[in-house]
Amino acid sequence: MTTSKKTVKKRSRKKKAKKITFKQRLLAFIWSFFWKSSLVFIALMVIAGIYFDKKIERRLEGSTWTLPAQVYARPLLLQPHQSVTKQALISELRMLNYRPVRTVQSAGQFAVQGDRVEIYRRAFDFPQGIAVKEKVIVTFVYNRITSIKNSAGENLATFKLDPLLLARLHSDQIEDRLFVPFEKIPDLFIDTLLLMEDRNYYHHQGISPFAILRAFMVNFKAGYTVQGGSTLTQQLAKNLFLTQERSLWRKFQEAYIALLMDYKYSKDKLLEVYLNEVYLAQNGKTGVYGIGLASDFYFARPINELRIEQIALLVAIIKGPSYYNPRRNPDRALTRRDLVLRLMVENGLINSNDYKYAVADALRLSARSALNKRANPAFISFLHREMKQQLPSSVRKQSGLSIFTSIDPLAQQHAEFAVENGLEKVDKNSQKLLQGAMVVTDRKYAELRAIVSGRDVKFSGFNRALDANRPIGSLVKPAVYLTALEAGYELNSVLNDKQIVLKNSTGQRWQPKNYDRKFRGEVTLEEALYKSLNVPTVNLGMQVGLSNVINTLHKLGVKEKIKAYPSLILGSVSLSPFQVAQMYQPITMQGRYRTLQMIRAITSIEGELLYQRHDRTEQRFSPQAVKKLTDTLHKVATEGTARSLRWRNKGQVFAGKTGTTNNLKDSWFVGFNAREVVTTWVGRDDNNSAKLTGSSGALVLFSTYMKQKK
Numbered sequence: 001m002t003t004s005k006k007t008v009k010k011r012s013r014k015k016k017a018k019k020i021t022f023k024q025r026l027l028a029f030i031w032s033f034f035w036k037s038s039l040v041f042i043a044l045m046v047i048a049g050i051y052f053d054k055k056i057e058r059r060l061e062g063s064t065w066t067l068p069a070q071v072y073a074r075p076l077l078l079q080p081h082q083s084v085t086k087q088a089l090i091s092e093l094r095m096l097n098y099r100p101v102r103t104v105q106s107a108g109q110f111a112v113q114g115d116r117v118e119i120y121r122r123a124f125d126f127p128q129g130i131a132v133k134e135k136v137i138v139t140f141v142y143n144r145i146t147s148i149k150n151s152a153g154e155n156l157a158t159f160k161l162d163p164l165l166l167a168r169l170h171s172d173q174i175e176d177r178l179f180v181p182f183e184k185i186p187d188l189f190i191d192t193l194l195l196m197e198d199r200n201y202y203h204h205q206g207i208s209p210f211a212i213l214r215a216f217m218v219n220f221k222a223g224y225t226v227q228g229g230s231t232l233t234q235q236l237a238k239n240l241f242l243t244q245e246r247s248l249w250r251k252f253q254e255a256y257i258a259l260l261m262d263y264k265y266s267k268d269k270l271l272e273v274y275l276n277e278v279y280l281a282q283n284g285k286t287g288v289y290g291i292g293l294a295s296d297f298y299f300a301r302p303i304n305e306l307r308i309e310q311i312a313l314l315v316a317i318i319k320g321p322s323y324y325n326p327r328r329n330p331d332r333a334l335t336r337r338d339l340v341l342r343l344m345v346e347n348g349l350i351n352s353n354d355y356k357y358a359v360a361d362a363l364r365l366s367a368r369s370a371l372n373k374r375a376n377p378a379f380i381s382f383l384h385r386e387m388k389q390q391l392p393s394s395v396r397k398q399s400g401l402s403i404f405t406s407i408d409p410l411a412q413q414h415a416e417f418a419v420e421n422g423l424e425k426v427d428k429n430s431q432k433l434l435q436g437a438m439v440v441t442d443r444k445y446a447e448l449r450a451i452v453s454g455r456d457v458k459f460s461g462f463n464r465a466l467d468a469n470r471p472i473g474s475l476v477k478p479a480v481y482l483t484a485l486e487a488g489y490e491l492n493s494v495l496n497d498k499q500i501v502l503k504n505s506t507g508q509r510w511q512p513k514n515y516d517r518k519f520r521g522e523v524t525l526e527e528a529l530y531k532s533l534n535v536p537t538v539n540l541g542m543q544v545g546l547s548n549v550i551n552t553l554h555k556l557g558v559k560e561k562i563k564a565y566p567s568l569i570l571g572s573v574s575l576s577p578f579q580v581a582q583m584y585q586p587i588t589m590q591g592r593y594r595t596l597q598m599i600r601a602i603t604s605i606e607g608e609l610l611y612q613r614h615d616r617t618e619q620r621f622s623p624q625a626v627k628k629l630t631d632t633l634h635k636v637a638t639e640g641t642a643r644s645l646r647w648r649n650k651g652q653v654f655a656g657k658t659g660t661t662n663n664l665k666d667s668w669f670v671g672f673n674a675r676e677v678v679t680t681w682v683g684r685d686d687n688n689s690a691k692l693t694g695s696s697g698a699l700v701l702f703s704t705y706m707k708q709k710k
Helices: 003-060 086-097 187-197 209-222 232-241 248-264 269-279 291-297 309-317 330-346 352-360 377-390 409-428 472-485 525-530 534-544 545-556 566-569 576-590 623-636 697-709
Strands: 067-070 107-114 116-121 124-126 128-131 135-140 144-150 165-167 277-283 287-288 402-405 434-442 450-454 494-497 519-523 598-601 607-614 655-660 668-672 675-685
Touching: 003 291, 086 107, 086 116, 086 409, 165 377, 187 232, 187 330, 232 248, 232 269, 232 472, 248 269, 248 402, 248 434, 269 566, 277 291, 277 309, 287 291, 287 402, 291 309, 309 330, 309 352, 309 377, 330 668, 377 402, 377 450, 377 598, 409 434, 409 450, 409 675, 409 697, 434 697, 472 525, 472 534, 472 545, 472 566, 472 576, 472 668, 494 525, 494 534, 519 525, 525 534, 534 545, 534 566, 545 566, 545 576, 576 623, 576 668, 576 675, 607 697, 655 697, 675 697
Parallel strands: 067 402
Antiparallel strands: 067 165, 107 116, 116 135, 124 128, 135 144, 277 287, 402 598, 434 450, 434 675, 494 519, 598 607, 655 668, 668 675
């Protein structure tokens, strides 16, 4: 072979070698890019997984939400021989949203048959322990309980109803929520939810590829999004961690987080979180999250007491809380609810008979203000102050506190009506310039039962019951007479009722007069008090000594510094209605002092007792002296300045004291019966004359309150 031919063959082989080398290099490059990219992708996935995992742990480990504090009223305690009317018990049950039925079958129901009321109490976790569901029959004779028997026919010494939830305390940064643990969610609710939203929930790993593919095909054919492929786990991932943005990146994050959550937590745990997180309504500025609060918002009852049609409606709303809002779009919501009911019967969740009755029922929603109707700004204001005094900041800031108070919801309702209605009666000019306040306390336990701070009982502005310091007028006189009785004076001791002139340290003259401008010469101590005579009271006060009267006021609970001017004997000292209520508490408790409070106990979200009232009662005055005083205050209501109560409230027995200040600016009355002390003030915010005495103003509000107690 010639040299030239060999050279040609070598070049040919080199060209082939070069071609093979290029292909190999290309393949090598592609392979290198692939595995390096894969490594980078895997690394990014791992990093993203770690990041998402930490977010999931922070959110789902321990307390998932900062829950608002639950504020409860006092539970109604029933006992044989107790003076309680059947109607009062029924009113309490209705306030607690117990359902009247013919035959009591489940918790949250009651039936009335003649003089008997049958009740199926809900279970409740009290600070002292759990009260289980229990059925009892309460029998009445006239206005008194004669017996309480359980379902076994055994007589009970006491029976306590579950307390009314008055309010949820939350800041603007805390969503309103009522947490429901998984075990308390009705099975029918869960089965219906999964039927409508995610039938394979317990069989997929957080995402459903088939559902995603099906949704893609439907949306592709329609040309726009008509169906979603998200599982409940993906919806939860979006609700907890992501925005509502529609993008592939957001969908990727949603799916990835769903896979991680499904791997780390049980299906029941995730379902519990979902049902307590899902948005279901808007209540003013506050969103309604979770089925527990939504059940209260739409139906005013706990989730475990919902009827079939109510469960169907709540599940229907989950699909679109705005679109299927039953208050704004009732027809649309009803159609969706009926669809849910039809699928429930077709899939064997309910029988045909249940379906027939459920689908025939109307929506029957509670009032729009169901979540707001119980809260009263006056007692919420007092609650915050008491919590600040009694509890450290670390306890106050805990999530999900249960606060048990002494507020009596019926007394609160009656007090609100009394202030609104009573002011209408006494406002002679009908200009609505008069304002009023009322404080109702318990004689035995020194607890706040009700508080009203103004004519508009739901207004959360100036709290007159706590902060309106006004001269108390003749309300101070019992302190003067108690000082004298403690010093040895008797009710028949004689006092001068003659013109007197007193001079102060600067030489100014003060000439007190009786309200009727008359002098009686001499009167007994008892007559001077029940007729509220000024001149004999001033004489008595000067005799016992101003410093001693001031000391009595401090022992009664007045904390303000009081100057020793003779005018204080006629009430120049200024106090708020609540301070007056505290001042009269020892008088109504046989001379024993105890600070007026509202909080009974506070428990943590786990049920741990964090606070319980334990202050002691202190005997500060002689019981004998106090009895003489209260006997005379009873005469005030029968023969004295409050004698109009004899015809205003026939058959009711009271003691009390009227108070009127100079120029009729302030009208006061403190009245009490065997159970309650009611402090009432009427006046004007601009401090102009109310043109009312204690008997023509504040007493009318007291009378209106007590008429409702019959």
